[in-house]
Amino acid sequence: MKNFHSIINRRPSILLLLFTTLASFSQESNTTIKGELKEWHKVTLEFEGPESSESDTNNPFLNYKLDVTFSHNGSGKSYKIPGYFAADGNAANTSAISGKIWKVHFAPDEIGNWTYTVRFVKDKWAAVRESKKLKSAGFMDNSEGEFTIAPTDKTGRDMRAKGRLEYVGERYLKFAGNGEYFLKCGADAPENFLAYEEFDGTFHNDGQKDDLVKSWEAHEQDWNEGDPIWKDGKGKDIIGAVNYLASKGMNVFSFITMNIQGDDKNVFPYVDYNTYDRFDVSKLDQWEIVFEHADKLGMFLHFKTLEAENQGLLDNGGTGLYTKLYYRELMARFGHHLALNWNLCEETGDWQKNIRTFPVDVQGRLTLAEYVSNIDPYNRHIVIHNGNWYTGIYGKNSKFTGASLQTNKPDFRNVHGSVLRIFNEAEAKGKTWAVACDEPGDAQHSLLPDDEDPEHNDARKNGLWGAMMAGAWGTEWYFGYAHPHSDLTCQDYRSRDLFWEQGKICLDFFKDNEVPVETMVSNDSLISSKGDYVLANEGETYVVFLKNGGESNLDLKDNSGEYSVMWYNPRIGGKLQKGKVKSISGSGQKSLGMPPKDKDLDWVVYVQKK
Helix, strand or coil, rough: CCHHHHHHHHCCCCCCCCCCCCCEEEECEEEEHHHHHHCCCCEEEEEEEEEEECCCCCCCCCEEEEEEEEECCCCCCEEEEEEEEECCCCCHHHHCCEEEEEEEEEEECCCCEEEEEEEECCCCCHHHCCCCEECCCCCCCCCCEEEEEEEECCCCCCCCCCCCCECCCCCCCCCCCCCCCCCCCEECCCCCCCCCCCCCCHHHCCCCCCCHCCCCCHHHHHCCCCCCEECCCHHHHHHHHHHHHCCCCEEEEECCCEEEEEEECCCCCCCCCCCCCCCCCCHHHHHHHHHHCCCCCCEEEEEECEEEHCCCCCCHHHCCCHHHHHHHHHHHHHHHHHHHHHEEEEEECCCCCCCCCCCCCCHHHHHHHHHHHHHCCCCEEECCCCCCCCCCCCCCCCCCEEEEEEECCCCCHHHHHHHHHHHHHHHHHCCCCEEEEEEECCCCCCCCCCCCCCCHHHHHHHHHHHCCCCCCCCCCCCCCECCCCCCCCCCCCHHHHHHHHHHHHHHHHHHHHHCHHHHHHEEHHHHCCCEEEEEECCCEEEEEEEEECCCCEEEECCCCCCCEEEEEECCCCCCCCCCCCCCCEEEEEEEEECCCCCCCCCCEEEEEEC
């Protein structure tokens, strides 16, 4: 529970949060619908419910349960969406801890008429119970309504132009709106991204690793007029940090949402370090402002919900009351975002013998995934980091749909093989996983600052392209703790500015050339040069990555026909180039010739059937 001084010091601000479109108001149920009523846009139902507070004896987070079922008659779709206590409804700006507003966020995936019905119940631990015996809480309980959704008007990178990103049983995630497959590259670090001094809470000055609290001051220059803020102009620095990554062509950043016992100790959704059933409403509203802005910039949100040191904090590692409440609150507040995954733990398991943490076994991980899947109305991508390996959590009945891979070599040499290992093991158990390498490299070094490694050759060759050429759907980049701007201390993404350019060059190759990665698989045996990579739909399309250039032979096997041969520079990007060998034909081993220039440096060869 918040201490007295932290409560009275949270004074209202005169700056009010502006909502976009007021769609309807029901006097009978005191329900307001807010947001742009368009496909894939965030629609918020705001209810006047019982007056309560973060510190109320009758805990509004635990002893009430708000669910709203949205139905679309035309398609037959129906979604049960969890809601939450929202204090005065504008807590991001007022820092309110009390009020009578309750909210539900929904991202409709069909145009036309939607109806909704409300269930609002109360009882001991009601929020985490599934029981018909729960008592009506009155107010908006059993109320109904409807609204009409128009087509989205968004274009470009904005996630609302693309739709919800979904796991579709393949190696790549796919947007439900426009049917595009998604490839990602961006920042895995700092893990304490949300340890920001302008968020509400007392974590900034409580003596718990306050030196790691971030100002993000270096990125205030990247905030643009019209970008969101809260209270009296707060938030410009962290909004600027997201703007910067997007400006470099990156499309993902990750963050831990709870690290009370972890390396940082400054990020958690609660009112304090020791109370796990009461949430800081205003701080979480401020998180939402950042996430909503990221959506508009086309940024994937990687929710790392726990780290190894915290895996036993709630319910001794089990899926009990506090664990269930934690994930329900995350789902209610942030589950509407279109491009995200739920990472259930970083470095999970029973492997860090030097860290005093409660071990979580295979069944514990499976049980948590089952629970998260059950409460997620959108059936999102569920992943987990490897501390212990993924053995035991593969399979058709597992709710895990992929891996968030962490490796341990400073030159990134085991990235490619590790991705392939996961694919093969998952397939052997009857399910295709989507795999991303989200911490390539090792803990000490990984992606070095530009001033130490301006060329980033190992990171580019072995990490970035090594993952993509194995069939990974993307990479996120960790900053080693033995260097400045580390995974805990970084406050300036420009420390890796030159590498972000290389990441964009990689993404541009696949996007600009419309490479059909969803039809291709890794088969390095097709190239004659040892250690090089091939991603192929044999007989149709081949992408070859030559780490050290030179001349190599591509094995077409029995796939006769004529194929064009074009070259792409992974160091500086640009258009496809022609080499001396412009096409190959026939079957069997065929020379690709030499690169157009810089013949001993890395090149990509794009081979397509004419």
